[in-house]
Amino acid sequence: MKEVRVRFAPSPTGPLHIGGVRTALYNYLFARKHHGKFLLRIEDTDQTRFVPGAENYIIESLQWSGIQFDEGVHIGGPYAPYRQSDRKEMYHQYAMQLINNETAYYAFDTPEELEALRKDFESRKETFQYGPQTRMGLRNSLTLSENDVKTLLEAGEHYVIRVRIPDHETIVVQDLIRGLVSVDSHLLDDKVLYKSDGMPTYHLANVVDDYLMKISHVIRGEEWLPSAPLHVLLYRYFGWEADMPEFAHLPLLLKPDGNGKLSKRDGDRLGFPVFPLRWTDPKSGEVSSGYRESGYLPEAFINMLALLGWNPGTEQEILSMDELIELFSIDRVGKSGSKFDPEKAKWFNHHYLSALPDEKIAGLLGKILIDKGIDATPVLILSVCPLIKERANLIPDLWEQSWFFFTPPVSYDEKVVQKFWKPETPALLNRISDLLKKQDDFSTDALDIAIKSFIHDNELGMGLVMNTLRLVLVGGSFGPGVAAIISVLGKKEAQSRIEKAIAYLGN
RNA sequence: GGUCCGUUCGUCUAACGGUUAGGACGCCAGGUUUUCAUCCUGGUAAUAGGGGUUCGAUUCCCCUACGGACUACCA
Numbered sequence: 001m002k003e004v005r006v007r008f009a010p011s012p013t014g015p016l017h018i019g020g021v022r023t024a025l026y027n028y029l030f031a032r033k034h035h036g037k038f039l040l041r042i043e044d045t046d047q048t049r050f051v052p053g054a055e056n057y058i059i060e061s062l063q064w065s066g067i068q069f070d071e072g073v074h075i076g077g078p079y080a081p082y083r084q085s086d087r088k089e090m091y092h093q094y095a096m097q098l099i100n101n102e103t104a105y106y107a108f109d110t111p112e113e114l115e116a117l118r119k120d121f122e123s124r125k126e127t128f129q130y131g132p133q134t135r136m137g138l139r140n141s142l143t144l145s146e147n148d149v150k151t152l153l154e155a156g157e158h159y160v161i162r163v164r165i166p167d168h169e170t171i172v173v174q175d176l177i178r179g180l181v182s183v184d185s186h187l188l189d190d191k192v193l194y195k196s197d198g199m200p201t202y203h204l205a206n207v208v209d210d211y212l213m214k215i216s217h218v219i220r221g222e223e224w225l226p227s228a229p230l231h232v233l234l235y236r237y238f239g240w241e242a243d244m245p246e247f248a249h250l251p252l253l254l255k256p257d258g259n260g261k262l263s264k265r266d267g268d269r270l271g272f273p274v275f276p277l278r279w280t281d282p283k284s285g286e287v288s289s290g291y292r293e294s295g296y297l298p299e300a301f302i303n304m305l306a307l308l309g310w311n312p313g314t315e316q317e318i319l320s321m322d323e324l325i326e327l328f329s330i331d332r333v334g335k336s337g338s339k340f341d342p343e344k345a346k347w348f349n350h351h352y353l354s355a356l357p358d359e360k361i362a363g364l365l366g367k368i369l370i371d372k373g374i375d376a377t378p379v380l381i382l383s384v385c386p387l388i389k390e391r392a393n394l395i396p397d398l399w400e401q402s403w404f405f406f407t408p409p410v411s412y413d414e415k416v417v418q419k420f421w422k423p424e425t426p427a428l429l430n431r432i433s434d435l436l437k438k439q440d441d442f443s444t445d446a447l448d449i450a451i452k453s454f455i456h457d458n459e460l461g462m463g464l465v466m467n468t469l470r471l472v473l474v475g476g477s478f479g480p481g482v483a484a485i486i487s488v489l490g491k492k493e494a495q496s497r498i499e500k501a502i503a504y505l506g507n
Numbered sequence: 508g509g510u511c512c513g514u515u516c517g518u519c520u521a522a523c524g525g526u527u528a529g530g531a532c533g534c535c536a537g538g539u540u541u542u543c544a545u546c547c548u549g550g551u552a553a554u555a556g557g558g559g560u561u562c563g564a565u566u567c568c569c570c571u572a573c574g575g576a577c578u579a580c581c582a
Contacts, residue, residue, distance in 0.1 A: 011582045046581050111580065118579095127509065127578075160580050178512070187510055187578095195580040202582050226511055226577040251513080252575070259574055304519095307531095311520060315530050334520080337575065341518050344532045354545080390545045401544085416542085451541095466541030477542045 004036025005216050008062075008069075009206065011043045012054035015279035015288065016061050018340070019221065019253040019262060022305045026250060027219045028067045029306070029328035036216070040072030041209060042083040045199045052282050055083075061276040066298050066321055079213040084205050091200040094208045094238070095161045095193055099141075103237035104193060106159045107140040108152055131189040132167045161194035163203075163234065171229040176217075176248035176330045183229045191230055203227065207234045210245055219248045219330075222337075248330050251309050252337040262340055264288060272342035276301065295395030297356075300349040308338045318351060350393045358385040365398045372399070374406050383488050387480040401479070405488055408497055409475025416477045417505060420468045426502045428465070429472065433498045436491055448483035472501035 008024040010016055016024075031038035040062075042055055059074050071077025081087055098104035107130070114130070121128035128134070135142060140162070141149045153159065169185040193204040200208070210218060228247055235244040255266045267274035267288060278290035291301050303319055311334075312319065312327040319327070353361070362382045369376050388401040432454070439450055455465050469482050473494065479485060486494045 009582090013582075043582065049581065107580095114580090125508075129578085158580090162580095181511070183511070189578085192580050197580075199580090201580070206582090221576090222512070223576055223582090229511095249512085254575080256518080261575075307519065309519090313521075315521080317519095317531055336513050338520090339518060341532065344519065347532055350545090391543080455541095461541095463541055470542060474542095478544085479542075480544090482541060 002216055003214070004031055004034040005039070005214050006031050006036065006219055007039045007041050007210070007213065007215055009041045009043050009209075009220075010058050011046070011049070012051060012058065013046075013049045014051050014054055014281075015275045015277070016058045017262065017264065017274050018276065018291075018305060020058075021061065021065055021067075021276055022253065022308060023219065023221055023250055024062055024067050025065070025302060025305055026310070026328070026333070029325050030217065030219060030330065031070075032325040033328050037070040038068070039077060039079075039213065040069045040074065040082060041213070042073045042085075043202060043205065044083060044085045045195075045202060045205050047085070047197065047199065057277065057279060064292055064298055065276060065302055067302075084200075084209065087205075087209065088199060090212075091194065091204060091208060092198070095200065095204060098163070098193070098237055099161060101237065102164065104161050104163050105135075105141045106149060106153070107138065107162045107190075107192075108144075108157055108159050109139050110158070113139075129189040130162065131165055132186055135162075135164075135190055158196040160192045160196050162190040163193050163230070163237070165190050165230075165233070171232055173225075173228045173232050173247060175225070175228070176246055177251075177333050177335060178225075178249060181225065181228070185229070185233070188230055188233075191227075193234075203230055203234065207231050207238070211235075211238070211240050211243060214243075215245045217248060218245045219250065222249045222252050225249045248333070251334055253308060254337045254339040256340050256342060261337070270342065272345070295397070296345070296349050297352045297395075300345070300352040303352070304345045304348045308340065309334050318348075346393045353392050353395070354390045356389065358382055358389070361385040361389050361398065364395050365402065368396070368399045369406065376406050380405065380488070387484055387488070391480075404474040404479060405485075408493075408500065409473075411475060412471060412501065412505060413476035416467065416471050420464060420471055421505055425468060426506075428460075429468070429498050429502055432465075432469065433495050436486070436494055439491070442487055442491060444481070444484045444487040447486050448481070451483060473497050 006027045008027050010020055010024075028038050030036075040059070042058075044050060044055075055073070062069070069075060071079065071082065073082040076082075095104065099106070114128075118128045130138065137143070142164075144152070165188045166185045170182050171185050171188075172180055172182045175181055191203055192201050194200050209215075228249065232244065235241050253262045254260065255262045256270060256272075262274060264274060273289045273291045273294050273296075275288050275290045276292060278293040279288045280286070281288075292298075299320065302321060302324075303317075306319065306324050307317060310328070310332055313332055316323075359382070362378070362385050365385065366376075366378070366381050369381065384402050384405045388398055391401045392398050432451070435450060435454055439447065441447075451465070451469075452462075454460075455462055466482050467477065470477060470479065470485070473479075473482070473485050473489065489497070
């Protein structure tokens with residue numbers, strides 16, 4: 001196989017959604033698997049759709065995800081520039097090459113004229129197509145005399161360059177995922193290749209750039225499948241068939257409920273992020289949530305995404321980036337769209353969170369504490385981590401599960417109070433406080449033994465004592481084991497909380 | 508409307524002519540547990556429909572239905 005070179009080529013028209021991240025991921029995995037190169041090319045040939053910040057967003061998202069590029073708009077490379085607007089000058093000559101070999105032509109029809117034609121056709125329940133059937137009745141270099149064309153061009157008349165689709169020809173696209181896809185050329189239309197603003201359209205730019213950048217495989221979304229025959233035709237018209245990349249059209253990511261492809265709105269509607277990072281729309285100010293800010297680990301995010309449309313063929317589901325690279329294969333990419341499942345995303349995150357070493361968890365929790373303005377010693381933070389990491393799905397859960405280690409409860413759950421707070425409770429708690437006072441070994445195990453033997457010796461109910469203790473320590477019926485809580489809190493704090501509860505709840 | 512692509516438990520998917528159609532998430536039940544989780548065990552649940560081909564179809568072919576993408580001087 002020739003050197004593998006693949007690209008991710010987004011358009012900077014807004015935030016990249018998770019479908020785009022998955023496309024980038026599969027390209028990345030493919031490149032690494034085959035020891036090839038992976039590059040980032042920005043396809044910004046539509047100046048009217050430019051959104052400030054979108055390009056940076058794309059770069060930052062992929063960086064966070066752990067998807068790395070070898071070449072690209074942000075790091076340069078031997079085929080720079082990697083932003084199509086910076087390559088503007090070079091497309092014209094390629095368009096001219098097609099004009100010269102008569103596989104493309106100038107068209108002078110105005111957008112208004114074409115719009116009128118479309119309306120007209122529509123009123124007759126037909127669809128207007130600028131193509132073999134209609135092109136001879138329109139204003140272009142096929143119908144105008146050579147002189148007229150020359151005059152128009154010299155007069156600076158607006159024009160576009162359109163590809164000349166053959167009349168009746170079967171065009172075959174070999175797709176790595178779908179096999180042979182063939183289409184009759186008369187169904188294609190004479191797509192614009194070069195716009196009147198001097199920019200190429202996607203069709204021209206992607207073919208020219210893929211050729212110039214020696215792209216070996218085009219791995220992109222299924223929405224491109226219908227125009228793939230046009231791209232194949234362009235390679236032929238340019239005489240680049242021998243260097244044509246192989247194509248793989250990825251199935252779509254579908255919304256979790258109902259049908260249709262996942263859209264920006266679904267996230268807000270169903271309460272999960274569709275974007276890797278939080279995005280604030282520069283125009284409307286509208287904010288869309290991101291995986292990073294919602295508390296997902298990039299490893300979990302990537303693992304989940306990788307399995308949406310691909311699987312290794314084994315029953316292993318937890319896969320690191322290195323394992324994904326090792327196992328990835330285009331043959332195992334499915335053909336049908338995948339509905340995104342937010343529940344499974346959480347499950348992945350829970351798994352990765354629990355597997356993290358305590359030091360890492362401490363780092364995550366430490367950041368939350370700083371944000372909350374809570375001052376806690378590293379030792380305290382670290383000792384809390386093993387107790388809570390298996391109880392958290394998302395990073396913010398770390399706080400939900402541990403706040404009482406850092407700040408005493410200010411209220412007590414009424415239901416629990418009703419159930420366990422009896423007239424004799426203060427006396428009982430005082431005896432436990434005495435017990436703690438005499439206790440030197442404050443390890444969880446020692447405390448557990450001490451409390452349990454106290455319960456046993458006094459013939460008390462396990463549930464009663466433990467739940468009452470829990471209530472006064474954390475304010476309700478939640479949290480890790482009571483002995484573990486006391487161990488982390490320490491003698492002074494535990495006793496103080498007992499006193500406070502007695503004072504607050506009284507008799 | 509036209510073209511193209513697709514269709515296995517609710518969801519992600521395995522099985523590339525012969526399996527009691529497997530796994531995971533979710534859900535339900537049981538166990539562990541001082542609470543809530545975690546964890547462990549078990550259960551629930553699928554080949555869209557109809558025709559072929561074949562000794563035998565989830566698997567190959569056709570039709571139907573359903574879904575999706577595309578159909579711009581957008582990508």
